[in-house]
Amino acid sequence: MPELMIKEQTLIYLDYHATTPTDPRVAEKVLASMTSQFGNASSTDHVFGDKAAAAVSQAAQHLAQLVGASPKEIIFTSGATESINLAIQGTIAASHDSLPRIAISPVEHQAVLDTCKALEKRRRAEIIYLRVDSQGRLDLNHLEQTCRDGVSLLCVMAANNEIGNIYPIEKIGRIAQNHNIPFLCDGSQAVGKIPINVAEWGITYLAVSGHKFYAPQGVGALVVKRGYTLEPILFGGGHQKGLRSGTLNLPGIVGLGEACRWRQLEMVQDESAIAAKRDRLQAQLAEKIPELIINGDINSRLAGNLHISIPGIPNSAIIARVRGKLAISRGSACSSGVEAPSHVLRAMNLPEDVIEGALRIGIGKFTTEAEIDQAADILASTVKDISRLLAEN
Numbered sequence: 001m002p003e004l005m006i007k008e009q010t011l012i013y014l015d016y017h018a019t020t021p022t023d024p025r026v027a028e029k030v031l032a033s034m035t036s037q038f039g040n041a042s043s044t045d046h047v048f049g050d051k052a053a054a055a056v057s058q059a060a061q062h063l064a065q066l067v068g069a070s071p072k073e074i075i076f077t078s079g080a081t082e083s084i085n086l087a088i089q090g091t092i093a094a095s096h097d098s099l100p101r102i103a104i105s106p107v108e109h110q111a112v113l114d115t116c117k118a119l120e121k122r123r124r125a126e127i128i129y130l131r132v133d134s135q136g137r138l139d140l141n142h143l144e145q146t147c148r149d150g151v152s153l154l155c156v157m158a159a160n161n162e163i164g165n166i167y168p169i170e171k172i173g174r175i176a177q178n179h180n181i182p183f184l185c186d187g188s189q190a191v192g193k194i195p196i197n198v199a200e201w202g203i204t205y206l207a208v209s210g211h212k213f214y215a216p217q218g219v220g221a222l223v224v225k226r227g228y229t230l231e232p233i234l235f236g237g238g239h240q241k242g243l244r245s246g247t248l249n250l251p252g253i254v255g256l257g258e259a260c261r262w263r264q265l266e267m268v269q270d271e272s273a274i275a276a277k278r279d280r281l282q283a284q285l286a287e288k289i290p291e292l293i294i295n296g297d298i299n300s301r302l303a304g305n306l307h308i309s310i311p312g313i314p315n316s317a318i319i320a321r322v323r324g325k326l327a328i329s330r331g332s333a334c335s336s337g338v339e340a341p342s343h344v345l346r347a348m349n350l351p352e353d354v355i356e357g358a359l360r361i362g363i364g365k366f367t368t369e370a371e372i373d374q375a376a377d378i379l380a381s382t383v384k385d386i387s388r389l390l391a392e393n
């Protein structure tokens with residue numbers, strides 16, 4: 001699976017952090033909800049509406065079960081970006097603090113960083129940056145001190161979209177709870193890959209993105225723990241308890257729910273197979289490219305993540321040569337198309353040549369061993385070619 005034929009050559013997809021292909025079993029349900037089982041979940045006057053509402057409630061149950069929440073705590077959105085905006089802007093709008101302070105990790109996704117920066121620019125909030133080390137690990141003592149000093153919201157992702165680090169969310173949630181601080185956890189890269197438990201881990205808001213775990217793009221959710229108040233950012237028909245107006249995206253929601261159901265059943269087994277493939281690729285690359293550096297926390301990272309640098313070999317040179325054969329990336333998928341050095345690697349204070357040589361490889365459930373072996377050969381021979389060229393000049 002997913003094979004895209006480009007000029008009769010098979011392109012290998014290794015960018016699962018950017019997006020995943022939709023699981024065909026999920027796509028089947030999505031299609032049915034668009035054709036035969038369609039309806040507006042708010043149409044209370046006929047059976048089409050009733051069935052759509054029942055499908056939404058079933059999807060909420062599947063998601064709730066996967067992340068240890070109650071179905072009543074789920075708000076469906078267009079994706080994690082919207083969920084994050086709702087949690088952050090909604091918290092600040094509901095806050096009684098004169099200048100609310102938001103503590104964030106510097107390696108958060110742009111959706112968190114830019115939402116906070118926009119609020120800061122409008123003088124609606126002050127940002128407090130947490131500290132990370134050269135492996136992107138959070139300084140938990142500093143986090144606890146920051147919470148003790150008092151903040152209105154704490155934002156820490158469950159797993160990083162570039163280096164793949166898995167953060168100790170249970171510990172962080174306990175700290176937030178001890179200091180009575182609402183805690184937004186961006187679960188985009190983690191949900192469906194590692195266990196998450198909203199009820200037991202002290203998470204107040206959990207952002208979820210469907211297309212990171214084999215559901216379609218453009219659907220996500222925000223889990224809002226009971227008892228917490230948010231102001232809406234979208235107004236209209238008062239859907240979803242007035243927190244997110246707009247006709248529910250039935251096909252997307254059905255897909256999200258079905259993907260959650262499969263993740264619940266297959267996550268452990270899939271992730272261990274994915275880790276074995278990642279380790280195989282890492283071992284082959286380390287053998288073929290002696291200068292290879294692995295970035296991030298190798299003791300606590302996502303099974304499908306391999307973040308490497310080859311100092312002295314610019315990542316752009318590699319990408320330019322492999323793009324017809326291999327889909328890997330320099331960092332997070334960027335909507336503006338502007339090339340900027342990764343803020344994650346900058347926050348980790350890595351040397352310039354390590355940042356310039358950084359490549360993110362994302363392995364998923366449809367990656368085959370044959371693709372892994374081919375990818376290792378393609379990367380190694382490309383690095384050799386570039387090294388030779390650089391040595392000649």
Ligand SMILES: Cc1ncc(COP(=O)(O)O)c(C=O)c1O
Pocket residue numbers: 017018078079080081082109111157159160161186188189208209210211219220332333
């Ligand atoms: C960690 C993280 N947060 C948030 C997002 C945004 O998710 P969405 O594409 O659903 O808006 C992404 C997607 O790249 C992500 O990786």
